[in-house]
Amino acid sequence: MNRQQAATYICPVSGSTLQLDVSTAIVDEVIEGALRSNSADVSFPITDGIPDFTWPPVLLASDAQTRQSYEEMAQEYDRYAALPFITYRANEDDVREHMVDQLELRTDSKVLEIGCGTGRGAVHIARRLGKDGKLYLQEISHRLLTIAVQKLQAHSIAAEFSLANGSYLPFQDNFFDAAHHFGGINTFADIPRCLSELARVVKPGGKVVIGDEGLGPWLRDTEMGRVMTNSNPLLKYEPPLQSLPATATEVQLEYIMMGAFYVIEFRVAASPPQPDYHMQIPSARGGSHWTRYYGQLEGVSDEAKRLAHEARAKAGISMHDWLEKTVREAADKELNNKPS
Numbered sequence: 001m002n003r004q005q006a007a008t009y010i011c012p013v014s015g016s017t018l019q020l021d022v023s024t025a026i027v028d029e030v031i032e033g034a035l036r037s038n039s040a041d042v043s044f045p046i047t048d049g050i051p052d053f054t055w056p057p058v059l060l061a062s063d064a065q066t067r068q069s070y071e072e073m074a075q076e077y078d079r080y081a082a083l084p085f086i087t088y089r090a091n092e093d094d095v096r097e098h099m100v101d102q103l104e105l106r107t108d109s110k111v112l113e114i115g116c117g118t119g120r121g122a123v124h125i126a127r128r129l130g131k132d133g134k135l136y137l138q139e140i141s142h143r144l145l146t147i148a149v150q151k152l153q154a155h156s157i158a159a160e161f162s163l164a165n166g167s168y169l170p171f172q173d174n175f176f177d178a179a180h181h182f183g184g185i186n187t188f189a190d191i192p193r194c195l196s197e198l199a200r201v202v203k204p205g206g207k208v209v210i211g212d213e214g215l216g217p218w219l220r221d222t223e224m225g226r227v228m229t230n231s232n233p234l235l236k237y238e239p240p241l242q243s244l245p246a247t248a249t250e251v252q253l254e255y256i257m258m259g260a261f262y263v264i265e266f267r268v269a270a271s272p273p274q275p276d277y278h279m280q281i282p283s284a285r286g287g288s289h290w291t292r293y294y295g296q297l298e299g300v301s302d303e304a305k306r307l308a309h310e311a312r313a314k315a316g317i318s319m320h321d322w323l324e325k326t327v328r329e330a331a332d333k334e335l336n337n338k339p340s
Contacts, residue, residue: 001049003028005160008175011037011044012055012168018044044170050145053164059140060189063165067140070117074143077118081183084213087228088257095256096124099182102209102265108132109177112201114166114194115139115184119148125180126155135159136176138166167193174203181210182263186234192243199245204270208248209263214239216259228260239264246272286318297327 006020016039024032033046035053044053059067073080085092099121105111107130116122116137126135135157139145145161152159164170166181167190179198188194198208213234219225220236229235239253239262248266255262277290287295300308312322332338 001030001046001051001160001162003030006030006035008172009035009051009053009162009170010172011040011042012053012164012170013037013042014040016040048146049161050142050149051162051170052142053162053168053170054140055165055168059165062187063140063189066184066187070141071143074118074141074147077144077147078120081117081120084257084260088260090257092120093124096121096182098256099180099209099211099263100124100128102263103178103180103207105129105178106133110134110136110175112136112138112169112171112176112179112198114164114169114179114181114198116148117144117183119151121180121182122148122152122159123155126152126157126159129157131156133157136171137161138164138169140165167191167197169197169201171201173200176202176206178202178207178209180208183212185210185240186212186214186237191240192245195240195243195248196245199247199268202268204268206268207265208268209265211256211261211263213237213260214262216255216262219259224258235260249273284312284318285320287320291320 003020003022003025006018009018010016011018014037016037018035018037020030020033020035022030022033029049030046031049034043035046035051036043044051046052070077082092085095103111103125105125105128107128109129110133111125111129113122113125113135116139119137122135122137129135137145137148137152137159139148140163142163145163149161162170166188179202185191185194202208213232214237215225215229215235220229241251241253241264244251244266247269249269250267252265253262275289278288280286280288308319308322312319315322
């Protein structure tokens with residue numbers, strides 16, 4: 001980890017700044033040490049130049065199982081990672097290049113990839129970046145990340161690596177121009193939090209692109225669906241559209257690789273959508289979206305409702321305007337003891 005990089009990290013627990021403690025360094029590269037959060041009273045170790053921001057300290061079951069599996073199969077990971085592309089007759093380079101296209105990168109972009117594995121996708125991102133660009137790679141498995149470090153050394157791109165849970169990212173708000181993940185989010189213990197975190201760390205207007213296994217609905221009851229889900233139950237997963245944050249906009253869902261994988265892309269908005277709640281609706285009912293939702297009073301009898309509709313029609317105004325006028329007049333008389 002570069003010494004100057006310490007200032008860009010934050011505590012994934014409290015969001016506070018971190019204090020760098022260096023044990024071993026070679027010029028500006030910190031080899032051993034720690035990043036300490038005084039406000040949260042936690043410390044994150046740096047080992048072999050890689051900071052470990054894993055949170056919570058005891059991972060939830062699916063995250064812990066994923067880490068253990070990846071640690072055990074790290075040396076064989078690339079061989080297994082190629083199998084889906086072979087199975088669905090897809091060119092891996094083409095698939096990954098397509099997903100990187102969706103990120104809309106510039107040569108000076110600052111990009112985050114979570115769950116980077118051994119760097120199979122990262123090398124495609126690195127090719128798009130110039131000397132002013134920067135790539136941050138995050139992975140939950142130390143052994144996989146070590147392989148990614150070795151792969152990226154062949155590219156003249158500034159890259160930073162960290163161990164972390166994708167649902168607790170150690171980066172400031174609006175820090176990245178884009179974020180990417182392919183293969184793995186289905187098994188994340190807290191998918192909604194992960195997607196919210198990605199939207200938090202990407203600047204408004206930036207893109208988030210994620211993908212994983214999940215057969216298209218039209219294929220699930222076909223022979224292909226039955227055969228393939230028998231071999232790989234992960235294909236039964238649905239795209240986590242319901243888990244997208246409210247700031248996701250221009251959302252697109254695409255199925256690739258014979259419909260066996262989904263890709264979700266969205267642009268990060270500066271704030272959740274804000275419709276014109278108070279626009280007056282020109283109808284017999286009248287009112288606005290806001291008053292129709294928040295302006296509900298206790299229900300009345302059928303007879304009272306019938307009389308109200310007749311009175312409204314005779315007055316030639318909307319029900320909202322008639323009720324507003326009638327209730328205000330009645331309340332004013334009651335509150336100010338005015339005679340009927």
